Amino acid sequence: MDIDQTKIPQATAKRLPLYYRYLKNLSASGKQRVSSAELSDAIKVDSATIRRDFSYFGALGKKGYGYNVHYLLSFFSKTLDQDETTKVALIGVGNLGTAFLHYNFIKNNNTKIELAFDADSEKVGQEIGGVPVYHIDEFQKRLKENDVSVVILTVPVHVAQSIADQMDETGIKGILNFTPARLTVPDHIRVHHIDLAVELQALVYFMKHYPV
Amino acid sequence: MDIDQTKIPQATAKRLPLYYRYLKNLSASGKQRVSSAELSDAIKVDSATIRRDFSYFGALGKKGYGYNVHYLLSFFSKTLDQDETTKVALIGVGNLGTAFLHYNFIKNNNTKIELAFDADSEKVGQEIGGVPVYHIDEFQKRLKENDVSVVILTVPVHVAQSIADQMDETGIKGILNFTPARLTVPDHIRVHHIDLAVELQALVYFMKHYPV
DNA sequence: AAACGAATGTGCATGGTTTAACAAAAAAAG
DNA sequence: CTTTTTTTGTTAAACCATGCACATTCGTTT
Numbered sequence: 001m002d003i004d005q006t007k008i009p010q011a012t013a014k015r016l017p018l019y020y021r022y023l024k025n026l027s028a029s030g031k032q033r034v035s036s037a038e039l040s041d042a043i044k045v046d047s048a049t050i051r052r053d054f055s056y057f058g059a060l061g062k063k064g065y066g067y068n069v070h071y072l073l074s075f076f077s078k079t080l081d082q083d084e085t086t087k088v089a090l091i092g093v094g095n096l097g098t099a100f101l102h103y104n105f106i107k108n109n110n111t112k113i114e115l116a117f118d119a120d121s122e123k124v125g126q127e128i129g130g131v132p133v134y135h136i137d138e139f140q141k142r143l144k145e146n147d148v149s150v151v152i153l154t155v156p157v158h159v160a161q162s163i164a165d166q167m168d169e170t171g172i173k174g175i176l177n178f179t180p181a182r183l184t185v186p187d188h189i190r191v192h193h194i195d196l197a198v199e200l201q202a203l204v205y206f207m208k209h210y211p212v
Numbered sequence: 213m214d215i216d217q218t219k220i221p222q223a224t225a226k227r228l229p230l231y232y233r234y235l236k237n238l239s240a241s242g243k244q245r246v247s248s249a250e251l252s253d254a255i256k257v258d259s260a261t262i263r264r265d266f267s268y269f270g271a272l273g274k275k276g277y278g279y280n281v282h283y284l285l286s287f288f289s290k291t292l293d294q295d296e297t298t299k300v301a302l303i304g305v306g307n308l309g310t311a312f313l314h315y316n317f318i319k320n321n322n323t324k325i326e327l328a329f330d331a332d333s334e335k336v337g338q339e340i341g342g343v344p345v346y347h348i349d350e351f352q353k354r355l356k357e358n359d360v361s362v363v364i365l366t367v368p369v370h371v372a373q374s375i376a377d378q379m380d381e382t383g384i385k386g387i388l389n390f391t392p393a394r395l396t397v398p399d400h401i402r403v404h405h406i407d408l409a410v411e412l413q414a415l416v417y418f419m420k421h422y423p424v
Numbered sequence: 425a426a427a428c429g430a431a432t433g434t435g436c437a438t439g440g441t442t443t444a445a446c447a448a449a450a451a452a453a454g
Numbered sequence: 455c456t457t458t459t460t461t462t463g464t465t466a467a468a469c470c471a472t473g474c475a476c477a478t479t480c481g482t483t484t
Contacts, residue, residue, distance in 0.1 A: 015414040054462095062462070174415045279432090
């Protein structure tokens with residue numbers, strides 16, 4: 001059952017949530033069918049790429065017709081494990097962290113932030129966006145207890161690595177790292193970096209050196 | 213002068229800000245020389261990739277020695293146009309937008325958020341993180357007046373496209389889009405998408421289907 | 425002065441990603 | 455019922471990025 005999934009290219013995997021969300025919109029607006037050309041227009045991905053992406057999962061469409069929105073949707077729902085929710089913790093309730101807590105991921109996603117941690121005792125004990133904030137010293141214990149598998153890291157850069165170091169025995173499998181620190185972690189933990197300053201600077205570089 | 217720059221692979225261009233920032237750290241801590249192996253350890257990029265990236269700009273290092281930190285730094289400084297500051301505006305002073313305003317980009321970067329806009333009259337007139345907040349109705353006028361070339365878009369998704377539509381004649385060349393909307397814009401505007409929900413979902417997908 | 429060690433710059437092979445192009449199939453039109 | 459139109463799924467080619475491996479060069483040591 002999972003056999004074929006391993007063969008899906010990473011580039012495709014990254015687009016799946018995009019497809020899924022747009023299909024939900026289509027479905028909500030009552031659309032029954034959709035072509036790869038229409039999807040291409042909406043989400044700015046080449047139509048051939050879309051067709052190839054879908055084809056990794058088998059022949060989901062019909063020639064001369066397109067794709068049935070509802071069928072596609074229920075298919076992706078299974079593929080993206082929409083049925084089971086992944087538990088997430090947030091470490092660092094600063095401005096960025098607070099933004100995440102107010103963001104209601106569960107709406108469109110299979111992920112839910114269940115716990116938050118901060119070093120500031122003003123924040124400890126509060127509940128932000130429905131998520132309780134605990135003291136950061138408790139995070140190892142509580143992550144284990146609550147079977148959390150993903151951490152969103154929005155702490156100041158100078159404490160990032162030391163927190164990552166304590167992540168080893170908590171059962172954490174993935175870190176979404178918003179600090180500029182390039183974390184050193186054990187092999188079994190996957191880290192995705194989102195470096196806001198780098199993103200902005202890269203955009204500026206592209207604007208200047210790759211004029212459209 | 214810009215002739216060769218066009219040939220730099222996009223993947224390399226995205227790593228340049230990363231290199232630059234780490235070199236600044238090295239320089240600040242008084243380090244004189246550095247090897248590609250050391251850099252590789254620190255920023256988690258293969259050493260051969262680093263050497264190749266640098267080589268696009270010519271022979272910046274010395275065999276048997278490595279790279280002179282100060283020389284590299286002054287070189288990248290020119291390449292990334294660190295001398296001139298790019299003016300940035302932020303549209304949408306919600307949680308995420310506020311996070312940006314408190315983030316002091318100018319420290320490590322050649323970018324500065326100079327104006328912010330919001331529809332909420334409570335926020336208009338305030339100054340957050342030293343940045344004045346104006347009413348969103350004024351953004352076309354003020355962007356033109358202030359010669360802003362980049363916009364960070366942190367508004368609710370349902371207004372994103374209509375704001376993008378008004379961006380045409382403001383002189384904006386780049387948009388850092390944090391909304392899930394895949395914007396349709398004129399050719400001369402470059403859009404980079406950072407889709408937080410997608411990033412989280414992609415991480416979860418990779419964790420489940422590409423175990424390390 | 426010669427030998428050694430360190431670390432660059434790059435040729436090359438490999439693998440991943442995108443896109444054009446088209447036969448095949450189904451729907452729609454006549 | 456036949457023709458035309460639409461649109462998929464896929465073959466093939468081009469493109470891009472990564473990382474090994476090594477000759478080469480420079481600094482250092484003996």
